[in-house]
Amino acid sequence: MIQFAVRSQTPEIMDDLSQPQHEFDQAYRELAMINRRLGGIHAIERFLPAIQNPLILDVAAGGCDISEAIARRLQCRIVVLDRNPKGLRLAKRSFPVAADALEMPFPDRSFDVVMASLFFHHLSDDQCLEVLKSMWRIAKRLVLVNDLHRHPVAYFSIRALAASFSRSRMVRSDGPISVLRAFRPKELLSIAARAGIPARVHRSFPYRLVMVAEK
Numbered sequence: 001m002i003q004f005a006v007r008s009q010t011p012e013i014m015d016d017l018s019q020p021q022h023e024f025d026q027a028y029r030e031l032a033m034i035n036r037r038l039g040g041i042h043a044i045e046r047f048l049p050a051i052q053n054p055l056i057l058d059v060a061a062g063g064c065d066i067s068e069a070i071a072r073r074l075q076c077r078i079v080v081l082d083r084n085p086k087g088l089r090l091a092k093r094s095f096p097v098a099a100d101a102l103e104m105p106f107p108d109r110s111f112d113v114v115m116a117s118l119f120f121h122h123l124s125d126d127q128c129l130e131v132l133k134s135m136w137r138i139a140k141r142l143v144l145v146n147d148l149h150r151h152p153v154a155y156f157s158i159r160a161l162a163a164s165f166s167r168s169r170m171v172r173s174d175g176p177i178s179v180l181r182a183f184r185p186k187e188l189l190s191i192a193a194r195a196g197i198p199a200r201v202h203r204s205f206p207y208r209l210v211m212v213a214e215k
């Protein structure tokens with residue numbers, strides 16, 4: 001029986017960096033389409049501050065599609081960080097840095113905005129806490145965490161969509177698992193409270209949660 005009361009600990013294929021390049025390429029293409037059509041870009045854009053030419057860090061940027069979309073629409077500078085170089089090579093308008101999000105190589109208050117999209121559900125709660133603390137440390141103005149809402153409708157919808165359109169083994173497997181590994185609003189707020197960070201959690205259509213923490 002599928003459980004929604006607590007976060008799943010089932011591993012995702014995408015977290016295995018030994019998977020072949022073509023598997024990541026196909027997954028990144030499909031995830032970019034999902035972010036365009038299912039609110040992943042809008043979930044970030046709606047909370048970006050109205051300041052001139054902000055410097056933004058995208059933590060665990062994956063295939064860099066959200067940062068690339070934002071860089072096309074807004075006048076800004078974006079650094080994309082990920083431990084997997086397979087996705088960083090897709091950065092065209094953003095500046096790639098190969099590094100682990102648990103050991104980010106930036107001094108305090110380096111970026112106007114520090115954001116992460118569809119990353120926290122890959123982590124344990126304790127790892128989320130450490131990454132959030134680091135994001136807060138290196139942000140001047142704003143931290144944004146965009147992730148999935150652990151909800152039955154979201155789970156069964158992505159399972160059906162992936163089964164019908166996806167050619168990616170990663171997306172077909174990891175899509176439903178990602179929802180089960182994801183969050184309820186109070187869980188994200190609990191992580192922020194443990195970190196001592198003032199945060200709000202907003203729902204973003206269709207089944208996204210966005211943690212917003214302003215300095």
